[in-house]
Amino acid sequence: MLDSKKHNHKINLQFIKVCFVVTLLGTLVRPLFIDLPFIFTGIGLLNLLSILVIYVVVKRHWCQRFEALSVFLIGVGTVTPLMVISGGINSQFAPIIPLIPLATALIGGVRMSMVVSVLLIGLITLFVVFHSQVADFTQDSSSQAKVVSRAVWYGLTLCATCYFGIFFYRRNQYLQQQLEKMATMDELTGVFNRRGFMALARQQLTMAYRNQRPFCIILLDIDHFKHINDTHGHDAGDMCLSAVATSIDNELREQDILGRYGGEEFILFLPDTNLQQSKRVAEKIRRAIALMVTGDEGLRLTVTQGIAGYEGGNLDDIEHYISLADEALYQGKESGRNKWVLSA
């Protein structure tokens, strides 16, 4: 299970526990303070039972697809029966309702929170319309004006909590994306870092095997890069790294994956590409970089590339293809640089 899904699952379980405790307190403690008919305790106990059932269902992953919905049902299921028998909108339980869209947004997302808010506003409207039919065992005095004004207040509060829920949900998503980006992207060049590349390449590797489609790995190293750093400084070196990444990226298709594998080493995963086609890609990259002029000092660079590929049949792990590409790259360096070499 993904980390974020695991995290959501934990929050869902926490939410259910909170609902259980709130309902338990409401059921057991209230009769000590207010003289209420037994029906309140009965309904409270039924609520506790249903919450317990949903807790087990969620905990055991029996309905993963509807997990957020189960949590919402608990939220509504905890308060609705108690509202029905305790004066509807005048119920002491009604103020809990605006918390539900907030919780649902954080747990189930934007659409869920909006659906829940609309449903709850509908529920409140029904309570107002059928106000006189709602049994009020609490014997609280209520008037039509009081009911309508409270309904308007709850409607507004629901909209506000829905808005805040969605706001916090989006902020959370944004921060999560930023974190993921920081963990998988190379800050200097804007391409994937080794970790990001490996994660995507492993996925593509599995797909290639499943569909028996070819792929190629190209390992690319800038020639004599140490000389650039030593002669023109580290900043000029950094600028060259960025320029090389941009230049490679310009030669790739949308589905190709480019990563920075190490200091001045880049790595490419070319899905649906056989060795013949990858030679053409490598040559395009070699030529583009050789023609590139970088910075005010007009720096010129060349690169050497090692290519390894899979063309169907049994599959090895990604490290195997990288090490083949690395051997080919080494041969390229040994035999003069500024070239690409296919792995044997």
Ligand SMILES: Nc1nc2c(ncn2[C@@H]2O[C@H](COP(=O)(O)OP(=O)(O)OP(=O)(O)O)[C@@H](O)[C@H]2O)c(=O)[nH]1
């Ligand atoms: N500016 C800059 N330099 C880096 C970075 N990462 C690694 N380097 C430098 O890259 C250089 C790599 O040098 P070598 O491994 O000797 O390779 P080379 O000089 O490119 O020689 P060949 O690969 O054999 O052609 C080292 O001087 C590193 O300090 C970086 O992020 N920025």
